[in-house]
Amino acid sequence: MTDTTTTPPAAGRGPVPLPAAGARLLIAAGAVGTIASTFMSWTWTPDFPGDLTVYGYPAGLQVLALVAGALTLLFALRLWDVPGLRWLNPGNATSPVFLTAMAAFTVCWFAGIAIAVDLGGLVNLDPGAYVAMVASALPVVGALALPHPAPGTGLTGYLTKPAQPRPGKLSPLAERGFITAGTALALITFTYGIGIDNDASETFIGFLLLVVFATWALMHTGLVDRYATISAHHKGFAASLAFLAAVIFPFTQSDDHNANVGVNILIFATVALGLNIVVGLTGLLDLGYVAFLGVGAYAAALVSGSEYSRFSGVQFPFWAAALTGMAASLVFGVLIGAPTLRLRGDYLAIVTLGFGEIFRITVNNLDGDSGPNITRGPNGITQIPDLNIFGFNLGQPHEIAGFTLGRFANYLFLMLIVTAIVVLVFTRAADSRIGRSWIAIREDETAATAMGINGFRVKLVAFALGASLAGLAGTVMAHVNYSVNPQPYQFAGAAPPNSAFLLAAVVLGGMGTVSGPLLGASVLYLVPEKLQFLQNYELLAFGIALILLMRFRPEGIIANRRRQLEFHETGQLDVPAQKTLTDEPAATKAGA
Template sequence: MTENLPKNPAAPKSTALLWTVVGGSIATVASTFLAWTWTTAFPGNLTVYGYPAELQLLTLVGAVLTAAHALSALGIKGLGWLTPTGARKATWILALGTFATTLFTALAIIVELGALVDLEPGAGVAVLAAALAAIAAYKLPDDTRKASPAKELPSWAEILLIVVVFAIGLFVVTFGIDTDDSEPQLFIAYLILVGFTATALIKSGLLARVSAITARNRQVTVTASLAAAIAFPFIQQSGDTYTLIAVNILIFATVALGLNIVVGLAGLLDLGYVAFLGVGAYTAALVSGATSSAFGVQFPFWASALTGMAASLVFGVIIGAPTLRLRGDYLAIVTLGFGEIFRIAMGNLDGTSGPKITNGPNGIPNIPQLEFFGYNFGESHTVLGIELGAYANYYLLMILVMALVIIVFSRAANSRIGRAWVAIREDETAATAMGINGFRVKLVAFALGAALAGLAGTVQAHVNTTVVPENYVFAGPVPPNSAFLLAAVILGGMGTINGPILGSALLFLIPAKLQFLQDYQLLGFGVALILLMRFRPEGLIANKRAKLEFHENDEQPAVPEPRPSEESGVGTAKAGA
């Protein structure tokens, strides 16, 4: 009977294309062990045979991931878990990312050294092989399907998987932060590959499956994430050089989480939020024993932190009480005015234009380092046989601060008042009709967000050892400022915890690493936000409500029912009798 069944003509073609992808990826991997240029004048030393440099390592990783996904589509045993919702899109995105990374490196060599002849044959092989894999992956038939229920894993296996995932994430983040600032080519190639890889993992359904496992093991996930964050300064190869970037990212992310309460949960557009960060920083500087402080007092850090939070909270109430009856653009304009008033006022409290409190434009310098029970944060210390510099000390402190902010945010969002914030955000008129006191609820959000920003400001003052008004503007070349904070919340995903953290990391790390593009930062962020609003309006990490709202009219891919004589997926053709 099987002799009369019609064969699927697409199966041999699909199999051939998949093996072409695998072959191109293997050739790309081999090319990374060849020299790509003849001179060490190009950063990264791509002249060595038999040992991939960092730029070549990125191409190697992309090619390996592409080959693995193609083999998964071929039905190779043990690799099916890579593509729960289909292999074609993920394979093509990975192949395209590998090609883009490789082509960028080759073009950078030509531009940097000035001639095409500066490329060694290894670079040509890499570009051609990566292009071949990308073209073959593009021509694959679409095999998008609904993910089948995942096989239940033993508890120990799920815990091990979570540990491995966070270990890989720690390595990827550390690799990006540790890239040499004098080699922007490496960081740009890193961004290209990470961006394509993340997109591919989403399209393949693998990220959703891992997220389901982490949701089932919430305590293990929290412990693993905390352990990975704490381990960061201990694995730094360059000492304290790049830990300062991590500290500033954490400060930026903490403030963004506070703004996320105001914008993401309550739906209040605040364009002057950075002023609350400044209130906390100035308060801590005035009461921490700085030589130029007008008060001449020195509180312990816990007291200065509480004082900074209280001052920011009071300012939040003072500003919010008369303005939160406004809505939309009117509220945004008022908060923008408050931010500018704060900056100008701090510049005028110099003893000439006003009382001598903040030293005007000169700010408050020489803020002393923190000290807990004899542990000076400004000095290096040896912990577990590893020397931690001053910024590593502040990094660990900010981990604790961010953990506190995350707990406050999550508890508030899931509480009764958090549900009231969401109701106000969705429809204030309907929420008021249901008995919610809109003004009071919004004032609580404004005050809580301001207090969290003030807490971050107290640490920022000690990290920078100087507080000046120019640090707290609406828009400027160096984050955090109000525009960058709002962009971080929108880019990452409003109303979530991980979203603003990811957005803050991207918006701080990219300008810090690509300083040669400083004049074009705002243009770049504007283009990025336009593209984001077009293709992913819910943000990089969206909550379920936002994702459903923005994609409720999207058409779901129709998956035809396979005939008895046809294979149910790419590369799983049944041999006819």
């Protein structure tokens, strides 16, 4: 029998049928069982990452299962229409419940399988692991027993974002509180993920499973879209909070290596933002963009005061070195762009790919044997001294408010300032007259030219600006790494930076957006860093990720609205429902 109990009608709404009581109980019981299992032992030996042998103290994958179980329980309570949880799933849609249940299921079952594989058999599983695996399966069964979100569509219906009721308007103070909560959640998530030991790849895979399914569920509830909309209304406040969260991050880390990971993410994210001007806004496919990063790095290294520099007696202050790196990249951008930007499509891509290879081969040959001794060839320029800015040596640890900040934390603060400058340049340029011209060129160059836009000049400006931003990031990278050498500056390499990495960061994150390349660079750098066994299969992983992305979300993780309209038919986009949580049904309004 099905439960036909209904909720009391809200103002202006008819009765809403509640799902079957048995399914609701199954979801809630499974969620409680999953939470309880995390306080039990999952294996008898501490050899498995995280030490899952302690009763009453969740660790490693148990913490992730605990969070997934708690999320599933919250969504289960929403099915019972518990007061105060209506915001979590305004339309009481089925798919978010299914996705949170899948988060707990995948984490628990992956943990059980990983223990059995790593330690040599099911005999290594303690009762807690079996409880977790059984309990986490119950909410999945219960969610599938709920009314289907789109009858007749099968599993696709659970993966398709449902139309949620349009939320009521919040006060400005509540909107700022919502942005603050979202920023804090993002900081906690990133801090936890980056803090996972590189040897604990099992824990990081569980973390990825939880983040993917939980984020997917929140997208289906409409909370992610609402956060994006509210952030757009409070751009200054949201940007300030994001910058503050990044400043707080080094104070949360006891290992300076994690700050080093953060510095590299910011460097590559900054370069990806420059590439986003060329690819995302202007629509030019550049396959040799990493060469501009190399030009800036080599230019800064030559004037850094290194004893291995061709100009060892020259040591510019940071601001002068940064301007030198930007100017060198700008000049190369103009020199390469001027004769080639009259090409389009694949022809332009081939030329830029050739430029990237020419740069790498050239600096490799400027060793004093094959050519002039400028770059020292494969040996590169080494022993680049740390920056000293206003008497503050970035290479030395410093005590601030009782916290010891190491070398990489110092460079992280510097890169935050550089990234903020690049973001400001990107946003101002994109919103300017030249930015609108870039977009017009990307949409239809022939039509834009017919309307009076000088396509060649506009593309050359984009090329030069993107190159100079890459040169600025290269200036900092040269000092962070102590050296520069030709090896990284190729189309595809064993590790970033390379052009394939940068292009994937832009496409994966979302072309034409600010936060897209930042997110894309973070994901693509952090995943190989934590999953060491993937480093030999990096290109394969890139290919699989891009294929999946092109199939399910071609506009990128963070979608530009214009791009979203290009890639989807109108019926495929998320259209707000015709009623709000407090409005009368659309039919009643029409009749009135």
